Amino acid sequence: MTNAGKHKRGRVFLVGAGPGASDLITIRGADVLSRADVVIYDDLVSPELLRLAPLKAELIYAGKRGGSKKSIEQDALNAMLIEHARKGRVVVRLKGGDPFIFGRGGEEAEALARAQVEFEVVPGVTSAIAGPAFAGVPLTYRGHGSFVAFVTGHEDESKGASAVPWEELVAAARHGGTIVILMATARMRATLDRVRAAGLPDETSAVAVQWATMAAQKTVSATVATLADVAARGGIGAPAVIVVGELAGMREHLQWAERTPLFGRTIVVTRARAAASEFATALRRLGAEVVEFPTIETAPPRSYAAVDRAIKRVSTPSRDSFDWIIFTSAMGVESFIERLKSQGRDIRTLRNASIAAIGPATAARLADYALEVAAVPDEYRAEEIVSAIGIKQIRGKRFLIPRAEVAREALPEILRDKGAKEVIVAPTYRTVKPKGPQITRMRKMIASGAIDLVTFTSSSTVTNFCELIGTSGKGIRVAAIGPITAATAEDRGFDVVVRPRKYTIEALTEAIRVYFAQMKKNR
Numbered sequence: 001m002t003n004a005g006k007h008k009r010g011r012v013f014l015v016g017a018g019p020g021a022s023d024l025i026t027i028r029g030a031d032v033l034s035r036a037d038v039v040i041y042d043d044l045v046s047p048e049l050l051r052l053a054p055l056k057a058e059l060i061y062a063g064k065r066g067g068s069k070k071s072i073e074q075d076a077l078n079a080m081l082i083e084h085a086r087k088g089r090v091v092v093r094l095k096g097g098d099p100f101i102f103g104r105g106g107e108e109a110e111a112l113a114r115a116q117v118e119f120e121v122v123p124g125v126t127s128a129i130a131g132p133a134f135a136g137v138p139l140t141y142r143g144h145g146s147f148v149a150f151v152t153g154h155e156d157e158s159k160g161a162s163a164v165p166w167e168e169l170v171a172a173a174r175h176g177g178t179i180v181i182l183m184a185t186a187r188m189r190a191t192l193d194r195v196r197a198a199g200l201p202d203e204t205s206a207v208a209v210q211w212a213t214m215a216a217q218k219t220v221s222a223t224v225a226t227l228a229d230v231a232a233r234g235g236i237g238a239p240a241v242i243v244v245g246e247l248a249g250m251r252e253h254l255q256w257a258e259r260t261p262l263f264g265r266t267i268v269v270t271r272a273r274a275a276a277s278e279f280a281t282a283l284r285r286l287g288a289e290v291v292e293f294p295t296i297e298t299a300p301p302r303s304y305a306a307v308d309r310a311i312k313r314v315s316t317p318s319r320d321s322f323d324w325i326i327f328t329s330a331m332g333v334e335s336f337i338e339r340l341k342s343q344g345r346d347i348r349t350l351r352n353a354s355i356a357a358i359g360p361a362t363a364a365r366l367a368d369y370a371l372e373v374a375a376v377p378d379e380y381r382a383e384e385i386v387s388a389i390g391i392k393q394i395r396g397k398r399f400l401i402p403r404a405e406v407a408r409e410a411l412p413e414i415l416r417d418k419g420a421k422e423v424i425v426a427p428t429y430r431t432v433k434p435k436g437p438q439i440t441r442m443r444k445m446i447a448s449g450a451i452d453l454v455t456f457t458s459s460s461t462v463t464n465f466c467e468l469i470g471t472s473g474k475g476i477r478v479a480a481i482g483p484i485t486a487a488t489a490e491d492r493g494f495d496v497v498v499r500p501r502k503y504t505i506e507a508l509t510e511a512i513r514v515y516f517a518q519m520k521k522n523r
Contacts, residue, residue: 008088009088009118010084010085010086010087010088010089010090010091010117010118011085011090011091011117011118011119011120012081012084012085012091012092012093012108012112012117012118012119012120013032013036013090013091013092013093013119013120013121013122014093014095014099014105014108014109014119014120014121014122015029015032015033015092015093015094015095015099015122015124016029016095016096016097016098016099016103016122016123016124016125016126017029017041017042017044017045017046017049017094017095017096017097017124018046018096018097018124018125018130018213019096019097019125019126019127019130019131019212019213020044020046020096020127020130020211020212020213020214021046021213021214021284021289022046022048022049022290023281023284024125024130024213025049025052025124025125026122026123026124026125028122029122029124030052032090032092032120032122033049033052033053033092033094034052034053034054035054035090036053036054036057036090036091036092037056037057037058037084037089037090037091038057038058038060038084038089038090038091038092039053039057039058039059039060039091039092039094040060040062040077040080040081040091040092040093040094041059041060041061041062041094041095042062042063042094042095042096043061043062043063043071043096044096044097044239045094045095045096047438047441048290048291048292049094051273051292053092060080062077074104074107077108078107078108078111078112081093081108081111081112081117082111082112082115082117085112085117085118085119086117093105093108095124096124096127097124097125097126097127097128098123098124098125098126099121099122099123099124100121100123101126101128101150101182102150102152102182102183105121109121126150127182127212127239127241128150128180128182128241130212130213131180131209131212131213131240131241131243132180132207132209132241132243134209134212134213134217134257135207135209135212135219135243135251135255135257136250136251136253136254136255136256136257137207137243137247137248137250137251137254138247138250138254139178139180139243139247140178140247141247141250143176144176144246144247145176145177145178145245145246145247146176146177147172147176147177147178148177148178148179148180149169149172149173149177149178149179149180150180150182151164151169151179151180151181151182152164152181152182152183152184153181153182153183153184153185153187153188153191153242154182154183154184154186154187155187162194166194166195166197166198167198167199169198170195170198170199170200171198171199173200173204173244173245174199174200174201176245176246177245178243178244178245178246178247178248179195179243179244179245180241180242180243180244181241181242181243181244182241183238183239184240184241184242185210185236185237185238185239185240186238188208188227188228188231188242189228191242192206192224192225192227192228192242192244195224195244196224196225200224200244201224202223202224202225203223203224203225204223204224204244204245204246204248205221205223205224205244205245205246205247205248205249206221206222206223206224206227206242206243206244206248207219207220207221207222207227207242207243207248207251208220208222208227208230208231208234208236208240208241208242208243209240209241209243210236210237210238210239210240211239211240212241214289215263215264215265215266215288215289215452216264216289217257217263217264218234218235218236219251219255219258220234220236221248221249221251221252224244227242257287260286260287261286261287261513261516261517262283262286262287262288262512262513262516263287263288264287265287265288265289265452265453265516266288266289266290266291266445266450266451266452266453267283267288267289267290267291267451267452267453267454267455267512268290268291268292268293268442268451268453268454268455269283269290269291269292269293269294269455270293270294270295270296270454270455270456270457270461270464270465271294271296271455271457271461272294272296272297272298272331272431273292273294273297273434275330275331276292276294278505279455279505279508279509280292282505282506282509283509283512286509286513291442291445291451293438293442293465294434295433295434295460295461295464295465295468296431296432296433296434296458296460296461296464297431297432297433297434298331298335298429298430298431298432299429299430299431299432300429300430301405301427301428301429301430302405302427302430303427304339306424306425306426306427307336307339307402307426307427307428308339308343309426310322310400310402310424310426311339311340311343311345313400314340314345314349314350314352314353314400315345315346315349317352320398321352321353321398322352322353322398322399322400322424323353323354323393323397323398323399324353324354324355324356324389324393324397324398324399324400325350325353325354325355325356325399325400325401325402326355326356326357326358326385326399326400326401326411327355327356327357327358327362327365327366327401327402327403328358328359328362328401328403328407328411329358329359329361329362329403329404330361330362330364330365331404331429332362332402332403332404332428332429333357333362333365333366333369333402334365335402335428335429336402336426336428337369339428347369347371350371351371351372353400354374354375354393355371355372355373355374355375356373356374356375356376356385356388356389357373357375357376358376358377358385359376359503359504360376360504361504361505363376374389375388375389376388379503383410383414385411385414385415386414386418391418391419394415394418394419394420395418395419395420396419396420396421397420397421398420398421398422398423398424399415399420399422399423399424400424400426401423401424401425401426402426402427402428403425403426403427403428404427404428404429404430404431405427405429405430405431406430406431408459408484412425431460433464433467433468439468439469442468442469443469443470443471446469446471446476451476452477452516453477453478453479453497453498453512454473454476454477454478454479454494455478455479455480455508455512456478456479456480456481456485456488456489457480457481457485457505457508458481458485459484459485459488461485462480462485462488462489462492462494463488463492466492472492472493473489473492473493473494473495474493474494475495476494476495477494477495477497478494478495478496478497478498479496479497479498479499479500479508479511479512479515480496480498480499481500481503481504481505481508482503483499486499497515498511498512498515499511
């Protein structure tokens with residue numbers, strides 16, 4: 001084998017991260033991120049996207065925001081891309097919007113080509129499109145707008161004549177075109193004056209959108225003559241997009257983002273990473289900006305001895321076989337069955353015992369494995385299991401409870417008190433506090449009042465949240481599943497404002513929607 005064959009060849013991916021919302025990255029962009037060894041990201045990239053990178057990936061902040069003193073100079077950044085790729089690494093250059101639209105992606109690609117480093121470009125959703133879309137402004141419209149132009153508003157006035165052909169653009173815009181101006185906040189008035197000087201009528205519609213697609217999105221409508229003043233009064237700052245042209249006036253009856261139930265709300269999801277996705281997606285569908293801040297992660301138990309002994313008894317019918325197996329969580333189901341499979345056991349042997357599930361999510365996970373559930377309490381907590389199973393089915397019976405290594409002892413104690421012959425608790429997983437750079441970000445968001453609601457689904461998420469951020473919950477509004485979780489949150493000083501009647505994620509999501517709808521109504 002040649003020396004060249006012994007070395008892994010690196011590759012650089014210039015990836016568009018999209019306009020801000022983490023779920024607007026492309027599928028290909030997310031896939032590339034999931035394989036990265038190194039991620040070099042810009043300031044405006046959503047921190048939520050960095051979660052898509054492997055835990056072992058090196059994350060490098062590049063800055064690249066106007067006025068930032070921490071930005072890496074472009075030449076140094078180009079050299080960094082080349083250096084990492086030559087070490088055989090998969091390098092993701094994660095850039096806000098699209099890498100080839102005012103993102104200096106062309107310069108980076110050219111440097112890589114000169115250095116003979118393999119690279120790919122993954123397009124992204126540019127704010128030039130997403131900003132108007134989320135403001136309710138179509139950029140083209142049959143019979144009214146036949147072209148669109150993207151221009152920079154960040155030109156250096158000291159260089160004299162503008163490189164933007166304003167006269168030509170305005171001449172076309174007067175006949176049904178749309179002009180989208182990026183990076184124009186600092187020089188908004190001067191840029192709009194240029195547009196007017198080039199001949200665009202003062203009464204032409206204009207819109208400015210700040211933080212498009214995010215909870216902080218703010219939009220103002222005016223005319224090309226008044227937009228600078230209206231934007232200043234409205235507190236519009238960077239990053240913002242300006243849209244000029246007849247179609248900007250359609251916002252009045254096409255705005256839609258502001259009408260979504262959770263528009264403008266930032267909600268924190270504290271569930272474990274593996275369990276958070278469905279809940280986060282449901283909130284995003286309602287218009288919320290979701291910050292995933294897992295306060296627990298799952299790990300194997302310190303010892304499998306107890307569960308392995310239990311599995312052996314389940315798989316070998318005898319006088320000592322379990323009469324009931326009670327699952328208290330979907331994770332308990334998943335981890336128990338995974339261990340069962342690893343031991344080469346047949347899942348059908350679980351039918352030798354009756355199965356109980358605390359909560360519909362747990363029952364649904366069992367149903368995924370075609371396991372029939374004999375009992376589900378009406379209220380989804382351990383204390384209600386007696387009425388679900390029946391006192392006669394508890395006395396003299398043997399129970400197995402596969403669950404987390406550390407959990408409330410209420411269920412085993414209740415069963416023993418009601419006459420169970422044997423209750424075996426078999427840890428199939430344990431919960432641990434995660435580590436990562438998100439802690440500093442969360443502390444800053446809390447301090448700035450940027451969070452509208454924190455969601456808790458168990459007492460451990462409450463406890464770990466406080467330990468991770470290093471403070472009590474005073475002044476923080478929360479939504480909590482179940483009375484036990486709510487009580488833990490209140491003990492820690494949180495203001496529990498949402499308590500769903502059913503202890504499910506679906507009910508929690510709906511209760512959050514109703515809570516904010518009522519707030520909006522009471523304004």
